[in-house]
Amino acid sequence: MTTLPTSTEKKLGLAIDLDTCVGCHACVVSCKEWNTSNYGTPLSDEDAYGAEPHGTFLNRVHSFEAQPETGCSQTIHFPKSCLHCDDAPCVTVCPTGASYKRTEDGIVLVNEDDCMGCGLCAWACPYGARELDQLSGVMKKCTLCIDRIYNENIPEEDRVPACVRSCPAGARHFGDFADPDSNVSKLVAERGGIDLMPEMGTKPVNKYLPPRPKDRPSEARLEETHSEPKGFLAWLDKALEAI
Amino acid sequence: MHPAPSVILFTALSGLGFGLLAWLGLGLPPVTGWVAFTFYFIGYALAVGGLLSSVLHLANPKNAIKAFSQWRSSWLSREGIMAILSLSVIAIHAIGTIFFATRLPAIGALGTGLALVTVFTTSMIYTQLKSVPRWNTPLTPILFQLWALGGGALLAGQFGAAAILLAILGIMQVLAWMQGDARGATGESTIETATGLGRIGKTRLLESPHTGQNYLLKEMAFTVGRKHALKLRVIALLCAVVLPVALIAIFPATHALALPVIALHLVGLLAARWLFFAEASHVVRLYYGK
Numbered sequence: 001m002t003t004l005p006t007s008t009e010k011k012l013g014l015a016i017d018l019d020t021c022v023g024c025h026a027c028v029v030s031c032k033e034w035n036t037s038n039y040g041t042p043l044s045d046e047d048a049y050g051a052e053p054h055g056t057f058l059n060r061v062h063s064f065e066a067q068p069e070t071g072c073s074q075t076i077h078f079p080k081s082c083l084h085c086d087d088a089p090c091v092t093v094c095p096t097g098a099s100y101k102r103t104e105d106g107i108v109l110v111n112e113d114d115c116m117g118c119g120l121c122a123w124a125c126p127y128g129a130r131e132l133d134q135l136s137g138v139m140k141k142c143t144l145c146i147d148r149i150y151n152e153n154i155p156e157e158d159r160v161p162a163c164v165r166s167c168p169a170g171a172r173h174f175g176d177f178a179d180p181d182s183n184v185s186k187l188v189a190e191r192g193g194i195d196l197m198p199e200m201g202t203k204p205v206n207k208y209l210p211p212r213p214k215d216r217p218s219e220a221r222l223e224e225t226h227s228e229p230k231g232f233l234a235w236l237d238k239a240l241e242a243i
Numbered sequence: 244m245h246p247a248p249s250v251i252l253f254t255a256l257s258g259l260g261f262g263l264l265a266w267l268g269l270g271l272p273p274v275t276g277w278v279a280f281t282f283y284f285i286g287y288a289l290a291v292g293g294l295l296s297s298v299l300h301l302a303n304p305k306n307a308i309k310a311f312s313q314w315r316s317s318w319l320s321r322e323g324i325m326a327i328l329s330l331s332v333i334a335i336h337a338i339g340t341i342f343f344a345t346r347l348p349a350i351g352a353l354g355t356g357l358a359l360v361t362v363f364t365t366s367m368i369y370t371q372l373k374s375v376p377r378w379n380t381p382l383t384p385i386l387f388q389l390w391a392l393g394g395g396a397l398l399a400g401q402f403g404a405a406a407i408l409l410a411i412l413g414i415m416q417v418l419a420w421m422q423g424d425a426r427g428a429t430g431e432s433t434i435e436t437a438t439g440l441g442r443i444g445k446t447r448l449l450e451s452p453h454t455g456q457n458y459l460l461k462e463m464a465f466t467v468g469r470k471h472a473l474k475l476r477v478i479a480l481l482c483a484v485v486l487p488v489a490l491i492a493i494f495p496a497t498h499a500l501a502l503p504v505i506a507l508h509l510v511g512l513l514a515a516r517w518l519f520f521a522e523a524s525h526v527v528r529l530y531y532g533k
Contacts, residue, residue: 002313018440028452053455060452062530064434066443074443080452080530089373095320096309114309117302119462120319123244126374126432128527131458137302194439197526199431200373208439 002094004087008106011177012144013084013205014164015184015193019212020171023063023077027163027172031059031081031142034162038147040112044135056133058082058142059163066211076211079172081163082129082142083196083204084108090121090130090141098139106178106205107146112138126200149174177205244375245465246520249300254365255516257293257326258387259509260286261358262395264333268355272400275344283337285398287330294326318371322364329357362391369519376430377423377523386415394512397487397505402496406488409508413484416515420476428524437529448532463525464533472522475514483511 035058036043045055059081067073084101088108091099098114099121101107110121110130115138122130122139130141145161148154158165164172175184184207187193193207229237263286266272267279274282298304311327313320333354339345366387369378389412396405434448435441487504494500 003316054453054457056458057453062448062452063450064438064440064446065449066440066446068444075449076438076440076443078438089371092316093319093368093371095311095313095317095323096306097313098306098309114306115303116306116310117304118300118310118319119302120368122458122462123525124372124374126526128459128463128530132302132462134302134458196439197432197436199436200526210439210442213443 002091002097002099004091004101005103005106008086008101008103008178010105010179011084011086011205012105012107012149012175013177013184013207014081014144014161015173015175015187015207015209016079017171017173017187017191017209018076018078019209020169021061021077021079021167022169022171023061024168025061026166026168027079028057028059028061030162030166032057034145034148035140035143039143040110040140041133041136041138043140044133046134056131056140058129058131058140071214074211074214079163080127080129081206082108082144083127083202083206084142084144086203086205087201089124089126089200089202093120093124095120105176107144108141109143109146110139110141112136115139126197126202127204144174177207244520244523244525245462246517247300249296251513251516251520253293253297253300254387254519255293255390255509255512256289256296258362258365258391259394259398259512260289260291260293261326261329261362262391262393263398264290264329264395265355265358265392266395266399266401268333268336268351268353268358270340270346270348270351273346275340277341279337279340282399283333283341286333290326290330318364318367322361322368325357325361325364329354329361332357359388359391362387374526375523376426376428376432376526378519379430380419380422382415382419382422386412386419389415390512390515394508397501397508400496400501402491402500402504406491409484409488413480416480416484423522429526429529432526432529434529434532437526448530451531459527460531464528464531465521466533469521472518475518479511479515479518481511482507483515 032043043056047053062078064076064078065073084106088101091101096114096116098111117132117137119132122132130139133140149159160174164174173184173187175182177184188207191209193209195204267282298307301307310320310323314324336347336351336354339347363384366384370383373379393405393408393412396408434446438446440446486507490504
């Protein structure tokens with residue numbers, strides 16, 4: 001049913017630390033690997049070895065540059081996947097009932113047996129979290145690795161989303177945002193976690209932990225190119241001037 | 244947004260078809276027998292043809308039948324249901340006028356209402372999307388109604404009503420273009436709100452997440468052909484509104500007049516509908532620095 005639940009028991013999601021992400025794309029690769037061989041149809045690629053390869057991904061890492069009023073710019077690597085919104089517009093627009101939000105944990109999923117591939121949910125999502133697989137003709141999106149987090153056949157430390165498990169920097173945290181004492185809730189409180197495009201009214205569950213302000217910006221400045229030489233260099237400078 | 248020919252044809256033709264059927268439901272023109280058959284045939288061909296064309300753009304059409312199930316939340320589902328419902332009710336009215344030369348005014352009026360509700364549900368599929376600022380305005384459903392009723396009036400030979408409706412349509416269409424231009428491609432969203440990095444400073448995309456194309460860019464960051472937007476707007480306005488209204492004002496209302504007027508209007512409608520998609524922009528482009 002594509003009406004949204006009024007509330008969910010848990011709010012499982014990710015807290016993504018923009019201060020820590022190094023932009024290595026390991027999460028992109030591990031997400032593709034896990035999800036192409038598990039839940040639903042594979043994540044297909046087209047022209048994979050040709051001139052214009054493209055394919056379906058559920059998680060992508062963008063890199064941005066933010067320029068403060070003064071001082072150096074900051075480079076921010078920015079992983080983006082489904083935010084499992086509380087007010088998910090992708091769910092309510094679905095005509096077939098394929099798109100739904102789970103009452104028990106708030107995960108937004110696509111039931112591929114019902115999807116007709118109209119693409120309207122991808123239009124409704126402001127974040128570009130959904131991609132229509134060009135081979136299978138059904139909509140693909142992040143499942144929060146639902147087939148890992150509840151999977152009792154894999155070791156306990158692996159029962160987190162593939163992107164979280166593979167992140168070498170520890171920039172991705174998985175947990176329950178409905179529990180104020182959870183790891184992710186504490187991180188969000190501590191670091192002032194934010195919503196992406198709050199003006200869209202989607203109430204995302206996933207939060208982004210903004211980069212901390214540079215505490216020693218003066219040290220990050222580039223060396224002055226024309227500084228007064230001292231010692232031997234000063235002598236050399238004078239000697240050369242004299243010639 | 245990617246202007247898929249199937250979706251342009253679907254919204255344009257089905258709108259015209261339901262517009263014509265709305266007039267026929269009111270008994271305008273008051274026809275019976277074979278003449279009525281011809282009018283209804285055109286109405287149904289356009290409406291049903293448009294709906295079938297929309298099925299063409301589905302990537303997985305075998306599940307299309309399930310689209311009737313989610314009327315509680317989905318405008319697309321409501322549209323499917325309303326289309327079937329209005330076509331069924333109007334069919335009763337059509338059978339009465341074609342075969343029995345008897346009009347059932349209550350059924351006809353109900354059919355007219357349902358046809359207009361169907362056009363409204365179509366428009367709401369686009370209007371509801373906050374992610375596409377140019378569509379997310381009350382002007383979208385108003386325009387869809389005017390295109391349907393105005394074009395339908397031409398097809399129904401109601402030239403007086405058509406001239407008035409088309410004149411209003413022209414004004415509203417220009418208003419919608421102006422409003423859309425003023426709001427900007429991504430409305431109040433910026434790369435700073437999209438990334439939350441505005442608190443640091445002015446933000447730009449440093450490196451794209453992938454070097455190639457992807458579904459999002461093809462579907463939602465369409466930019467080809469925008470350079471002709473102004474020319475197309477003029478063509479749309481001239482063909483759909485100005486020339487038909489002028490021809491109606493100058494020449495007597497005959498079948499010979501109907502043909503060029505309808506042909507012109509159709510060209511204008513297709514140009515305007517192409518612009519409706521091609522000029523609309525999705526906020527996801529912000530994540531790609533576009």
